[in-house]
Amino acid sequence: MADQEHRPHEHSHPGAKEYLAIAVVLTVITAVEVAIFYVPQMKPVLVPSLLTLSALKFSLVAMFYMHLKFDHRLFSWLFVVPMVLAAVVILALMKLFGVF
Amino acid sequence: MATTTAPVTAAAHAPAESGTGLWSWITTVDHKRIGALYGVTAFTFFLIGGLEAMLMRIQLAKPENTFVSPDVFNQLFTMHGTTMIFLAIMPLSASFFNFMIPLMIGARDVAFPRLNAFSYWVFLFGAIFLNLSFFLGGAPDTGWFGYSNLTSSQYSPGHGVDFWAIGLQILGIASLAAGFNFIITIVNMRAPGMKLMRMPVFVWMTLVTSFLIIFAFPVITVALVFLLFDRLTGTNFFAPAMGADPVLWQHLFWLFGHPEVYILILPAMGIVSEILPTFSRKPLFGYPVVVYSGIFIGFMGWGVWSHHMFSVGLGPIADSFFALTTMLIAIPTGVKIFNWIATMWGGRLELKTPMLFAIGFISMFIMGGLSGFMHASPPADLQQTDTYFVVAHIHYVLFGGSMLGIFSGLYYWFPKMTGRMMNEGLGKLHFWLTILAMNVTFFPMHFVGLLGMPRRVYTYAPHMGFDTMNLISTIGVFGIALSLLVFIWNFLTSSRSGALAGPNPWGGATLEWAIPSPPPVYNFGTVPTVHSLDPLWAKDGAEISRTANQVRGHIHMPPSSVWPAVSALGMAMLMSGMLFGWWVGIPGLVIMLVGLYSWAFEPCH
């Protein structure tokens, strides 16, 4: 009953190989982020590209390691709504304090 | 797998009632007992907060009075606000959540009974800690919203603010724990057939309130962390000299503070939504709309916080944005009010005490809402803010709103909790005294506010037009005190010798009225299946009542545990170690860890 949401015959349930692959992807993305930081030509697009890449890492960990992709949607809602709220609060405060 | 088909006697399979000694109360995990603990504790603090108010009002009865010193007055208004909000209204609401939510959804207890007990003990220790300040150097005196940098160690060198900040951190943990518990209870422990849109409105409002708690309290936690770091370690989160902005405190505080006011009012709105249909003999008008309005208020409540900051200099764009959102949020509130009125319209009204308080709630809350709406306009608010006009607004919504709603619930559910009826005559007397006295107290505040009397002042000059109205307000406060004496007398005598209530003295529609008063420890003999809103008024209502009282098979109730109380004590000691020193903090940490590990590894849960 506790495992009801795991659906044992789900073929897309990741195994060690997939987890390792994701770890490799996460490492590569981190390396790319650091590269973007150091390469002067990337400066104009630094902010949007780093935000996108880190959002991608965030999603990979949340969806696969935290299993949200395969679990009931309610878990995703419980996490995503406050996460969006937090992001909005950050942006609102930045605007109110004149950061942008 | 029952071995017989006939209902088995309760004695054979149902757990015995709990013991009665002190230890049974310290180790209880029964939501009904925890609800009682919350209720008694919170009401005691309500009286203490009321005493603080009376002392202030005596001081303000005439100009240039010397009843209390300015310094004591500052402590009184700070503690009055903090006490009423965090130690009275919130835990009174928690008392109702605890007692009623499992009963209304057909559950035997909350999702995490030990966490529930933990919430109570943390609340108690936090409340005690905060009030110790009176005896240990002086209570906090910087107002209940503790604006920086008045609260800095430079301008508030004593320990009052430390008591306030640490106390609120402790209380915050209690609220968070309860918030998590009730979300999961409501989401996951409903009777079969009780879909979300078949839940009583009180349950819905509790759910929305609980989400507001778990998302808003972390923000004030961070604000208090910054304040404590500034005061205890010399950081500069709010130090203008180092480039910091004291307005950051206001943003963080009100990001919490505005959802907080909805945390204070939504439960009362939920209570009233249960009572009006019962005493109108008519289902709630527009149930889905009332539910959606509550959800909408929960979301929109995050978008209005800077309306508490219109005089701070945010600029025209920010001011306009928040003015707009604030005006918009009046809409779902208004919608609820119309639905309540429509519920009564054409109904067969029974003006019993719970109903009187519910109707009182609507009218007083409308008045508070109107003054609130007036604040929504920044130019108008520039005059109103920090004057008695705001004090009038908050007391109409918090006393006229939340407290009247809570009293309504108390009279309504007292029979369920105790098995006895409260005295109807005394109840009506309480009601009329309250309505009269509260208006005498708070209505004049609109006028002195508009005439320019600031709030949080210990005295005022004569001949500014404030004198008579302040005196009237002070007289009113004694009327409130008298009304409370009537209530307390009624409560105590009815508990002892009120008429026996039976399961459903009011003819209510929701599941709690199916079971005995007071309920057995396991609540429902068998959890019934519901097929509609207002299950007891439905065609199968009698069947549901019968099922609810039949004990079939073995009922396993969670055993008592001391570890929640131990963990709470340890945690409170750890936090208070920030003020009292390592000799309290380190033992507290050890006790807390022992408590938590024992809790985690306790067998048979």
Add this chain to the structure above:
Amino acid sequence: MAVADVAAHAAPHEEHPTTTGLNSRKLVFWAFLGSECMFFGSLIATYLVYRGRDQAGPHPHEIFSIPFTSFSAFVLLMSSLTMVLALAAIQRGNQRNGAIWLAATALLGMTFVGGQCFEFTEFFYKGLTLQGNLFGCTFFVLTGFHGTHVSVGVIWLWTLFTMAVRGKIPKEKSLDVEIAGLYWHFVDVVWIAIFTLVYLIQ
């Protein structure tokens, strides 16, 4: 009657049926993580709002060592891998492997915290203090709370390791490890946000 009693008691730790069919502990933990988003969000907002307001140094670009921090970010990411492998092992009933991966996760976590301690000491010697300027207090409080969360996680992991070594986490109790995993991955994900917003976007 006795048979019914025994049947009801046969699995005392069996979860009660729930309305959603989902496990209550798992639900409450996700709600808790949501709440933590608001906690870290407020800390991050403060850092970002105060960034650049200091007159007095030191300033971020003078202090940060991106290579070092990238490495410790990598360490934490890898600990998420070992964590999920620990869970997979426990879910298969393999407590020995589960214990090994749990230990690996805890050790990587301790490496991360060790790295933070080293990094903070370096910063301190370069003049960055809690009380010195806004960068100091906002940075240290934000990363300090994160580091505290990691440390609590490490203690939690070692506790689970001890239980697994004693054979106390059969696959029926894999939820205990799953929830610790959720906590651990969340702490990792917060670091992803901090690494980007604080270190890389200066």
